Amino acid sequence: MATALPYRDINVHSSPSHYAFSSPSSPSLPTLVVDRPSGDLRLHDGKLLGSKRVSSIAGILGIIKLRLDKYVIVITKAQPMGRIKGHMIYKVITTEFLPLRERPLHDHDEDTYLTLLKTLLKTSPLYFSYSFDVTNSFQRQAQTDSSTPFWKRADDRFFWNKFVQTDLIDFRAGGGSSYGYRHSIGPQPAVDPYILPVMYGMMEIKNTSIKGTPLTFILITRRSRHRAGTRYFSRGLDDNGNVSNFNETEQIIILNDHASGGLGGFEGSGGYQNGKIGGSAGKEVQVLAYVQTRGSVPAYWAEVNTLKYTPKLQIRGVESATNAAKLHFAEQIRLYGDNWLVNLVNQKGREKRVKEAYEQMFNLLVGTSSEKIESDSATDEKFRVVEPDENKQAFDRLHYVYFDFHNETKGLQWHRAKILMQQIEGPVLKHGYFRGVDMPGDSARVEVRRQQSAVVRTNCMDCLDRTNVVQSMLGRYILSRMLIDVGIIKEGENAEDDAAFEFLFRNMWADNADVVSKSYSGTGALKTDFTRTGQRTKAGMLQDLNNSITRYVKNNFMDGPRQDGFDLFLGTYLPSDSGIGSMLHFVDRRPLFIQSIPYILAASIFFVLVGSLTRRAPDATVWPLRVLMLIFLGVAAASLNFIWSHGTLYVNWPKLNTPPWGIEGYQDALTHVQQNPVIGPLVGRHERGKSDARLGFLEEGKKRIE
Numbered sequence: 151m152a153t154a155l156p157y158r159d160i161n162v163h164s165s166p167s168h169y170a171f172s173s174p175s176s177p178s179l180p181t182l183v184v185d186r187p188s189g190d191l192r193l194h195d196g197k198l199l200g201s202k203r204v205s206s207i208a209g210i211l212g213i214i215k216l217r218l219d220k221y222v223i224v225i226t227k228a229q230p231m232g233r234i235k236g237h238m239i240y241k242v243i244t245t246e247f248l249p250l251r252e253r254p255l256h257d258h259d260e261d262t263y264l265t266l267l268k269t270l271l272k273t274s275p276l277y278f279s280y281s282f283d284v285t286n287s288f289q290r291q292a293q294t295d296s297s298t299p300f301w302k303r304a305d306d307r308f309f310w311n312k313f314v315q316t317d318l319i320d321f322r323a324g325g326g327s328s329y330g331y332r333h334s335i336g337p338q339p340a341v342d343p344y345i346l347p348v349m350y351g352m353m354e355i356k357n358t359s360i361k362g363t364p365l366t367f368i369l370i371t372r373r374s375r376h377r378a379g380t381r382y383f384s385r386g387l388d389d390n391g392n393v394s395n396f397n398e399t400e401q402i403i404i405l406n407d408h409a410s411g412g413l414g415g416f417e418g419s420g421g422y423q424n425g426k427i428g429g430s431a432g433k434e435v436q437v438l439a440y441v442q443t444r445g446s447v448p449a450y451w452a453e454v455n456t457l458k459y460t461p462k463l464q465i466r467g468v469e470s471a472t473n474a475a476k477l478h479f480a481e482q483i484r485l486y487g488d489n490w491l492v493n494l495v496n497q498k499g500r501e502k503r504v505k506e507a508y509e510q511m512f513n514l515l516v517g518t519s520s521e522k523i524e525s526d527s528a529t530d531e532k533f534r535v536v537e538p539d540e541n542k543q544a545f546d547r548l549h550y551v552y553f554d555f556h557n558e559t560k561g562l563q564w565h566r567a568k569i570l571m572q573q574i575e576g577p578v579l580k581h582g583y584f585r586g587v588d589m590p591g592d593s594a595r596v597e598v599r600r601q602q603s604a605v606v607r608t609n610c611m612d613c614l615d616r617t618n619v620v621q622s623m624l625g626r627y628i629l630s631r632m633l634i635d636v637g638i639i640k641e642g643e644n645a646e647d648d649a650a651f652e653f654l655f656r657n658m659w660a661d662n663a664d665v666v667s668k669s670y671s672g673t674g675a676l677k678t679d680f681t682r683t684g685q686r687t688k689a690g691m692l693q694d695l696n697n698s699i700t701r702y703v704k705n706n707f708m709d710g711p712r713q714d715g716f717d718l719f720l721g722t723y724l725p726s727d728s729g730i731g732s733m734l735h736f737v738d739r740r741p742l743f744i745q746s747i748p749y750i751l752a753a754s755i756f757f758v759l760v761g762s763l764t765r766r767a768p769d770a771t772v773w774p775l776r777v778l779m780l781i782f783l784g785v786a787a788a789s790l791n792f793i794w795s796h797g798t799l800y801v802n803w804p805k806l807n808t809p810p811w812g813i814e815g816y817q818d819a820l821t822h823v824q825q826n827p828v829i830g831p832l833v834g835r836h837e838r839g840k841s842d843a844r845l846g847f848l849e850e851g852k853k854r855i856e
Contacts, residue, residue, distance in 0.1 A: 153299050154339075156209065156280045156346045162224065165201035166252050169222060170194070171210065171344060180340045187250045189213065189220040191321040193340055209278065209346040211245060211271075212314025214718075216263045217725040218255040222248040223271075223314060225346075228278075232355030234368060235407055235435065235588075237282035239353060245271045262736045263718060263725060270715035275665055276310065277349045284349040285309055285372060287400050288439040289584040292596045299339070304347040308372040308398070311348045313721030318345050350375070351397065352665035354658050360651045363638045367651075368402040369658045371666055378716050380709040381612060381671045381701070382461055383804055383812075386451040391477025395613045395670050396445035399662065401625045403632060405436040435588040437596070438632045441486070442606050442621050444613040444666075447495070448475045449507045452811045455706050457797030463500050464811055468510045475511050479545055488547040488604035490577055492570070494555040494616045501611060505552070515545045547604075549577065555616045564619075564680055571623055577604060583628055585635075615676040618663035622681050625659060656682050672704035672712070673697040710802035723806040735805050743832040744799055744823070747789050754786035796823060 157173040164170075172181040180193040208228040214221055228240040247264060277284050283291055283300070285308040294303045301319075306312065312319075322341040352371040359365065376392035377384060384394040450471045453461035482489050493508055495501040553570040581604030586596040606624060610616035626646060633639045639647070646652040660682040663675035675681075676697055679690025717723040738745060761779040766772065793800055798815040824830045 153297060154343045155300055157343045158280050160207050160209065160344075162204045162207055162248075163198065163201040164204045164248075165198075168198075168201065169248060169250075170198045170201055173343070176343075179343070182341065182344050184213070184222055184250070186252065187219070189215070189250050189317070191317060191341075193338060207246075208240065208242075210318070210344055211242075211346070211348065212311045213317040214267070214314045215724075215726055216260055216718075218251075218257065218260045220250045221264075222250070223267075224248060225278075231277065231353060234279075234282055234355060234366070235404065235437075237279050239277060239279050239282065239284065239355065241353075242271070242274075242276035242278070242348065258737075259725070259735055266711055266715040267718055270712070270719055274350055275352060275669070277351065277353050278346055280346075283347070284353070284370070285347055287398070287441050287584070288402065288437050288586060288596075289441070289598075289602060292584075292586055292598050296595070299342045299345075301342065301345040301347050305372075307374045307376060307396070308349050308351075309347045310350040310373070310375050311346075311719075312375065314719065315345055315347075316721075349373075350378075350669070352662050354661060356654055356658065358651060358654055360633060360638055360645060360648050363405075366402075366404040366407045367654070367658070368404070369399070369662055370402070371397050371399045371662055373397050373666075373669060375720050378720055380705070380713045380716070382453050382455050382705050383709060383713045383809055384446075385453060386446050387448045387471055387474050387478060389474050391474050391481060393448050393478060394446040395666075396443065397613075397666055398441060398443050399621060399625075400439055400441045401629065402437065402439040403629070405438075405636065406433050407435055436636070437586045438583060438636070439602075440583040440625070440628045440632075441602060442608065442624060443482070443486070444608050444617050444621065446613060447493075447504055447508045447609055448478050449504075449511050450474075451504060451507060452809065454811045454815050455798065455801040455803075456815070457706055457794060457800060459702060460500065462815075463503060465503055465507050468507050469514065471511065472514050475515060476545075479515065479548060482605070482607065483545070483547050486605035487602075488549065488577070488581060490574055490604060490606045491548060491550045492574070492606055492608040492620065493550065493552045494608065494610040494620065496556055497552075497554045498557075504611065509550065509552070512548065512550045516548060553620075555610065555620070564684075564686065567619060567623060570620065571627055574606065574624075575627070578606065578624070578628065579631065580604075583632060612667075612671060614663070614667045614671060618659070618666070618675050618681060619677055622656075622659035622663075626655065629655070656684070671701050672709065673700045706800075707802045710804045713804040714806045717804065717806050740799060741820075741833045743829070744796075744820075747792055748800070751786055751789035751793065754782040754789065757782045758786065792829075799823070 157176065159173055159175055160171050161174055162169060162171055166186065168186055169184045170181050171184075173179065180195050181198060183192050183194050183198065184190075185192070205226065208225040211223040211225055214223060224246050225242050225244075226246045227243040229243050231239045231241050233239070245268075247268070283294075283303050285305040286294070286303065290305065291303075301309075301315075304312075309315075318341055322338050322345065324336045324338060350373045352369070354369050356367045357364070358367050374392070374396040376390070376396070377388050377394050379394065387393050448471070449468055450466035452464045454464060455461050479489065491508075491512070493505060495505045495508075497505055551570070551574060553573070555567065555570075558566045558569060582600055582602055584598075584602045585600040586598050589595040589597055608617045608620050626644075630639070630643070630645045633645055634641055634643070639645070645655065660675075660678040663678050663681060667673060667675035674693075674697055676694045677686075677690070679685075679687045679693070683690075714723075718725070758779050761775055761782075766775075796819045798812070798819045801812070803809075803812045803816070820833075824833050
C-alpha cells in the first residue's frame with residue numbers, strides 16, 4: 151500500500167494560542183496544531199476557529215528550541231530545479247522563523263542564536279522533493295520498501311534537517327521528546343505528510359544528448375549531517391566513526407526519461423532491448439548511476455589556527471582512534487561494499503604525517519598486509535597499493551591506494567593524473583555501476599539489472615581541490631563505460647568526443663567542486679579552471695590566489711560563527727542544556743588589553759597615513775610630526791608583532807562547541823602573555839565578563855546536602 155507523500159501546499163493559520171498547518175488540497179485530512187507558547191503538538195479534525203490565515207508555505211523545515219523560545223522553521227519559497235523521472239526537485243530559497251511566544255523574548259544570546267541560524271539557512275544549498283527521495287542513491291532506493299513512510303526511507307546521514315524534525319518525529323511515534331509533551335498517545339501516521347526530508351549539497355539536472363542520443367544527465371552530492379562543520383574546526387574522525395566533510399556524489403544518466411522533459415526516445419546503435427545490445431529498439435526508462443565518496447582522513451587529527459597561513463598540525467595516537475575507524479569503515483562496507491581508499495596527500499612536508507597516520511590506521515585494521523610499490527623517474531613513490539593477505543580479515547574489503555597528486559602533476563602536467571586512473575581501472579570495471587529499468591506500468595518499481603558493489607573513497611587534506619579533479623576524472627571514465635555498455639558509443643570511443651556534452655560535463659563537475667568547497671572552506675574550489683577547460687590558465691591561477699586569500703581570512707576570522715550555526719541546527723549544541731551563564735556565550739571574555747591591540751594597530755596605521763598624505767604649509771615645523779609618525783609606526787609594528795606572535799588569541803573560535811585544541815591553544819597563548827614581565831600586569835589573571843560570585847549559592851547548596 152502506497153503511503154502518503156509530503157504535502158505540496160500548506161496553509162499556515164495563526165492565533166494567540168496556536169499555529170495551524172493544513173493542506174488545502176487535502177481538506178479532509180487532519181490539521182497539525184502547534185500550541186503556543188508550549189510547543190505541544192496535536193492533530194485536529196475539522197476547521198479550527200479563532201485563527202486567521204497567515205501565508206502559504208512550501209513545507210515545514212522543523213521546530214527548534216533556543217534559550218528563551220521555540221520556533222517553527224517554515225520554507226516560504228522554493229525554486230524548481232528540474233525533474234528526475236517526472237519528480238520535481240526544489241531548492242530552498244527563503245525560510246521564516248515563527249516564534250511560539252506571542253511577544254517574543256529577547257536577549258543577546260537568543261538574538262545571536264537566531265542570527266546564526268538564519269545566516270546558515272540563507273547560505274546553505276538545501277534541496278527536497280515531495281515525491282523523490284533526494285537523500286538516497288538510486289541503488290538504495292531500489293532496495294527500500296515503498297510502503298514505508300516517505301521520511302522513514304531517508305538516509306539518516308543525509309537527512310539534513312532530522313534534528314529539527316525531532317518534535318514531529320517523536321509526536322508521530324506517540325512518545326515524548328527531550329522537550330516533553332503534554333499528551334502521550336499512540337502512533338500518529340497522519341503526521342507523515344508534514345515531515346519533509348531536506349538534503350544539503352549540490353544537484354544539477356540537464357536534459358542533453360550524446361552523439362544524437364537524448365538523455366538526462368544528473369549530478370548529485372549529498373553532505374553528511376554527522377560531524378559537519380567548517381574547514382579547520384572540523385577535521386578527522388569522532389568517537390562514533392563519523393568523519394568530517396563526508397560527501398556522497400552520484401553521477402546519473404537516464405534514458406527515455408520523457409516525464410522529465412527529455413528530448414525523446416532512446417535508440418542505441420543496433421538497438422537495445424532488455425538490457426542487451428541488439429534486437430529491436432526499446433523504450434524502457436533506464437537509470438545508470440555511479441556513486442563515489444569523499445571524507446577526511448579517519449584518524450584523530452586537527453589543524454590549529456594561529457593566524458599563520460599554514461596552521462599547526464596535531465595528530466593524536468593512531469591506536470587510540472582504531473575503534474572509531476572500525477565503526478567508520480564497518481558502515482562504509484555495509485553501505486557500499488568494497489572500499490578503494492585513494493589517498494592524495496603529499497608524501498613530503500607537513501602532510502607526510504597525515505599520510506603516515508592513514509597508512510598506519512589501515513595496517514591496524516587489515517592486520518598483516520602485503521604491499522606493492524610501483525615507481526618511475528618522476529618520483530620515488532608514484533603510488534602505493536596495500537592489499538590484505540589471502541587470509542580473510544575483518545576489513546578485507548578495504549583497499550588502500552596512495553597517489554602523490556601534487557608531485558605527479560607539478561609543472562602543470564595534469565595528464566599524469568591518469569596514472570591513478572590506470573591503477574584503479576580494473577577494480578572500477580569489476581565492481582561496476584547501478585543499472586535499473588522501470589517495471590512496465592509501475593514507474594515506482596525498478597528491475598535491478600546490475601549493482602555497484604564497491605566505492606572509491608577519495609581524500610586529500612581538505613577533501614576539496616585534489617579530490618575534485620580525481621572524482622571528475624573517474625566520473626568521465628565510468629560515464630564512457632556506461633555509454634559503451636548501452637550502445638550509444640562504440641568501444642574505444644569516449645564521452646568527451648562529443649564537444650557539446652564535454653563542455654556541459656566539465657562545468658557541472660566544476661559547479662559541484664565549488665559547492666562542496668564553499669560549504670566547507672567558505673570559497674569556491676581551486677583548480678576548477680582545469681575541471682572546466684581541461685587545462686590550467688593564468689586566469690584560473692589568479693582566481694586560485696584570490697580564493698586562497700579569501701579562505702585564509704574566512705577560516706581565521708569568520709568560520710567560528712559558521713561552525714556555531716552548524717552546531718545549533720544539527721543539534722550538537724543544545725541551548726536549553728547550556729546551563730547557568732549561557733547568556734555570556736557570545737561575550738568577548740579576553741582581557742581588555744588583548745582586545746585593544748587590533749584597535750591600537752588600526753589607529754596607529756591611520757595616524758601614519760594621515761601624517762604622510764596631509765599637505766603641510768611651507769613654513770610649518772615638520773620634525774614634531776615626523777617624530778610622532780615614527781612613534782606610531784613603532785606602535786603599529788609592536789601591535790602587529792604581538793598579534794602575529796599570539797595568533798590563537800585573535801582567531802574567531804566557535805563559541806558553542808569550542809574544539810579542545812582551540813581551548814588549549816588559547817590558554818597556552820594567554821599564559822605566555824601573562825608571564826611576560828612587561829605586558830603580564832596589564833592582562834591580569836581573570837577573564838572579562840566571567841563572575842564566580844553567582845555560582846556561590848551552588849556550592850552553599852552542595853554543603854547543605856552533604
